[in-house]
Amino acid sequence: MAKVEIHKLGIIGAGVMGQAVIRGLMHHQLITVKNVWAAAKTETSCEKVRMELGIPCHTNYSEALKDTDVILLCVKPNGIHSVLEKLKSQNLPPHTLIISIVAGATIEQIETTLGAKNPVIRAMTNTPCLVSQGMTAVCPGTHAKAEHLALAHKIFESVGVCMELDEVHFDAVTGLSGSGPAYMYLIMEALADGGVRVGLPREAALRIVAQTLLGAAMMVQQSGRHPASLRDDVTTPAGCTIGALLVMEDGKIRSTLARAVEEATRIAGELGKPKL
Numbered sequence: 045m046a047k048v049e050i051h052k053l054g055i056i057g058a059g060v061m062g063q064a065v066i067r068g069l070m071h072h073q074l075i076t077v078k079n080v081w082a083a084a085k086t087e088t089s090c091e092k093v094r095m096e097l098g099i100p101c102h103t104n105y106s107e108a109l110k111d112t113d114v115i116l117l118c119v120k121p122n123g124i125h126s127v128l129e130k131l132k133s134q135n136l137p138p139h140t141l142i143i144s145i146v147a148g149a150t151i152e153q154i155e156t157t158l159g160a161k162n163p164v165i166r167a168m169t170n171t172p173c174l175v176s177q178g179m180t181a182v183c184p185g186t187h188a189k190a191e192h193l194a195l196a197h198k199i200f201e202s203v204g205v206c207m208e209l210d211e212v213h214f215d216a217v218t219g220l221s222g223s224g225p226a227y228m229y230l231i232m233e234a235l236a237d238g239g240v241r242v243g244l245p246r247e248a249a250l251r252i253v254a255q256t257l258l259g260a261a262m263m264v265q266q267s268g269r270h271p272a273s274l275r276d277d278v279t280t281p282a283g284c285t286i287g288a289l290l291v292m293e294d295g296k297i298r299s300t301l302a303r304a305v306e307e308a309t310r311i312a313g314e315l316g317k318p319k320l
Contacts, residue, residue, distance in 0.1 A: 050074065050075060050079065050113065050114050050195070050199075051111070052111050052113055053069075053079060053080045053081075053112070053114045053116065054082070054083065054105065054108055054112040054116070055081070055083070055116045056105070056118065056119060056127055057083070057117060057119035057123070057127075058082035058083065058090075058118070059118065059119075059120075060171065061118050062116070062118035063096070063097065064171050064173050064174040065116065065145075066080065066082065066099070067097070068176060068178070069199065070097075072176070072203065074198070074202045077098050077099050080099050081100040081105065081112075082097070082099055082100070083103070083105040083108075084101055089101075090103060109134050109140075113141065114140070114141045114143065114195070114199075115141070115142050115143070116143045116144075116199075117143065117145065117146055117149075121148045121149060124149045124153075124154075125157060128157040136158070138161060141163045141165065141188075141192050142158070142162050143164075143167055144166050144167065145167045145168060147218045147222060147312050147315050148315025148317070149166075149315075150211065151164055151166050151183065151211060154166070155185055155187075163184075163185065163192040164184075164185030164186070165184055165192060165193065166182070166185065166214065167182045167183075167200065168181050168217045168218050169200060169203075170224060178205070181206075181207055181208070181209040181213070181214065181221070182206060182207075182209075183208065183209060184196075184208075193208070214312075215312040216309045218309065219308030219312050220305050220308075222312070223305075223308045227304060228257065232250070232253045232257060235249075236249040236252075236253045237249075260274075275289075
């Protein structure tokens with residue numbers, strides 16, 4: 045298998061997710077300020093990226109495309125079509141690998157709009173890649189080869205965990221993982237509020253909640269046991285934990301969280317569809 049390296053990486057859409065990936069890759073020395081550039085809509089946004097990351101940032105990136113071998117698309121779903129049309133009009137080099145983390149944008153849509161045989165990888169990641177704990181799913185397009193998929197794994201494994209999934213699952217990945225950190229933050233905030241309610245200082249309550257959530261997640265990952273089994277370890281007869289769990293069940297927390305994922309998945313499926 046031929047080895048594909050990153051000689052020049054371009055990130056189109058240097059917003060929250062784009063910057064998170066850039067910072068993660070730079071932290072792990074997969075890229076440097078010398079072999080990466082970014083693009084943003086406005087000069088104000090570009091100036092902010094230049095100041096914070098120390099990399100070139102352009103509103104017009106046609107010249108930068110010429111020697112770029114990997115392009116990461118991090119734009120909003122409603123901006124993907126115009127970006128692809130621009131790439132098409134700029135005579136994108138045929139070897140350039142396109143990796144898209146745009147929610148709702150399918151491989152077929154990307155390949156059809158580009159109208160070229162560039163290798164395409166669809167990915168869905170999340171903001172914890174900024175602290176090397178991202179969760180990314182990847183799927184190869186029609187013209188992507190094993191070496192392109194290996195490079196995508198290398199990129200996203202440098203900022204967390206990466207797994208290959210069929211594209212049919214990507215809306216669900218978006219609803220569960222892409223949006224998932226927001227669910228966890230809301231849960232953490234609510235639990236910390238509970239701690240404050242019973243007398244803990246807010247800073248202490250938040251620190252306790254964050255570490256407890258991190259520890260519980262690591263228990264699931266490292267033990268290989270089902271969360272229900274691990275929950276039973278904490279739930280002693282007539283104890284405080286079972287009392288708390290019953291209150292949560294009364295509030296339908298289980299079905300509420302599951303329905304939240306379902307709704308986010310439904311919306312993700314609509315994002316890539318053209319507006320009539």
